[in-house]
Amino acid sequence: MASTSLENIEDKEQEDPIRCIFFVEFHHIAGPKITCQVPDNYISKDIFDNVSVYIIPKAQLQRSTITITLKDYKILGFPVKIDDKKYARNAFYFNLCFVCDANARTVHYEPVVKKMSDFLMALEIENCFLSATDDKTRLAEMLAQVMQDLNLHKMCTLTEGTMTSHLKVVRLAPEPKPVLDHQVPIFLEDRDTFQNDQWDLTTQQVLPYIDGFNHVARIAAEADVENNLVKSCVQNLVYYGVVTLIPIFQYSNVYAVTPKLRKLPDDVKLQERCIAYASKLARQPAHFRDIYRMYSSMTYGVSMKDLCQRLNPQNLRINERRLVQFGLIEGLIRRVYNYPVLLPGASCSEEAKNNPIYKYFTGTYSLDEICCSTGQSAAQIEDIIERDPNVLMIWK
Template identity: 95%
Template sequence: MASISENVGEKGQEGPIRCIFFAEFHHIAGPKITCQVPDNFISKDIFDNVSVYIIPKAQLQRSTITITLKDYKILGFPVKIDDKKYARNAFYFNLCFVCDANARTVHYEPVVKKMSDFLMALEIENCFLSASDDKTRLAEMLAQVMQDLNLHKMCTLTEGTMTSHLKVVKLAPEPKPVLDHQVPIFLEDKETFQNDQWDLTTQQVLPYIDGFNHVARIAAAADVENNLVKSCVQNLVYYGVVTLIPIFQYSNVYAVTPKLRQLGDDIKLQERCIAYASKLPRQPASFRDIYRMYSSMTYGITMKDLCQRLNPQNLRINERRLVQFGMIEGLIRRVYNYPVLLPGASCSEEARNNPIYKYFTGTYSLDEICCSTGQSTAQIEDIIERDPNVLMISK
């Protein structure tokens, strides 16, 4: 099985590199391994079965390719160098790492790409790869890389005047499952991300990530199946592109965290906050007003109450972005409401007939219930207010 590994749904534990091999396309013999350490780790029979993925067609060039076999997983980054000096006017090669079949390899992807780029530069500079059938120096490099990465997670390669520093990125824990009512928001400027960096489904989802649309709404707007959207968002969270925040509503209640003190001391954090939360960039809000709004957030005070009292528009504050920044930086937290049907309470006819009561267990927040039932917060709150046997717990 072969796939372009743009997703991080990969399971398994981090494991060592078992082999590194260099394959190229010979204009007569076709794809073949011309150098590997240890020798003969990947047999000719195994290679012949997967060579179509190791030296693939043009559309898969410069894509991360993962091939899972019974015992091994092969990670590569095929490269094509166009030049009339080569037979067939091009030189094709692929540097591949081999790990155990159940090992996770996503953390090796940047290393494989960077080393492939280093070899490509050497080839363009002095035909390092194609000038001779003697691959002794290349074998020394592969052995050094495998040993250093397995032992130290980093390696420095030097050949002539060229140097490359390779480092295995720390394997981040897999993000928690994404829920329908969560809102993805970019951690950096959305315009800095190029669509061609992502798979087609993610490209379809990206335009609807605005820091206000929750996952279920994004799925409907993008016309993408809900679970696919969740997988895409989880992938983006893994790579640190987005984080997840609660749905914004004026009925929401927020409370400050101890980190708000840091905002009072950190000038750079203050500058970022002012730039993010100001209504007009050319007329920034004052930090004093921003801090006052944050410090006024507490139990029992909704955003609507706060806006009526402090009038953020007159203070040149965009209250929605103020909340976004506070959630991203951990300056504030959302206070959720959980409806609970009192145990032993005699259920009214409405309670027996209304399926929404099954959510009144104290484990579902209003946000979750709204997303699951399609009802508004006001509609659910109205049901709760009319039934003395249902209490609302805030936490």
């Protein structure tokens, strides 16, 4: 799973190269102006004049990451002010800017822009590298090297005199999808492997209720934390790889195997982790053949209740709830969701007219979502569906 995520990140970064790097300084008479850019004239004077007030901003925005999006460009900069009486107006202002396509993701370039700006500031303080002359040949060579190396290798080493700076584009995980009420957060590693105090107070309040079975809405209620705050906390934990999200466990659930189940018989380490995770007792672990038989028996039309009655996992020393958890985390199985649909054109009964739950019978809400939204149990909703011949259940 991690390798797939990393491949997606790498592909995304390949699609978002640096198109241009330019250097702006504030002239005490002419105002902000581009004194060096690679490639030449990529940013025209007209475009620059439209945004120059943001490139060399007011004092309160100095040393802050600034992103400006135009029609075709996204400009990322880190304006710097060096106070010294030797400069006109007693200060030297500059900004090193990266330019990408307007729809590019640039957050992974922010630390690079800041670090390179700090390097140029150190050179300026040390020997007036930026302000001593109008000849920006050496600076242009630096900008060209940085753009080429970062686009090709995601890293670059700059050396000027006795000073060196190592620049590296750190790969960032994509933003996680919004967290939904009916989703269940589960730890990817033992919760004792990290310290609670490294998280904010709200997250610390939520963490004890993350057990792999409580869904987000229930966690919010039990932790007495506002629902949207819990979602934000869980989304943050997903981003940092502490938890992942799985469906609610119920014995009426139906699961189906995925192609990844094929690797379980051949991957010894995965087998060992699966046995340790799904066994009822560590001192008497379940047999792998029994675990594999349970997984391979999961298919459309077979609920967990049916499976447990047929195979009796308790006698096999298998904890069926944890077996499902492990299968979902590793992608060996997937949940088959059920979606109630009111047939179009069907004449509504009095119950249908008066029961607000029918507004969810559109085929776009799963039974899990309906349960969380209405507070009714799956059995109650299924009873309504069974009594109304105009409502069908779609499994997918």
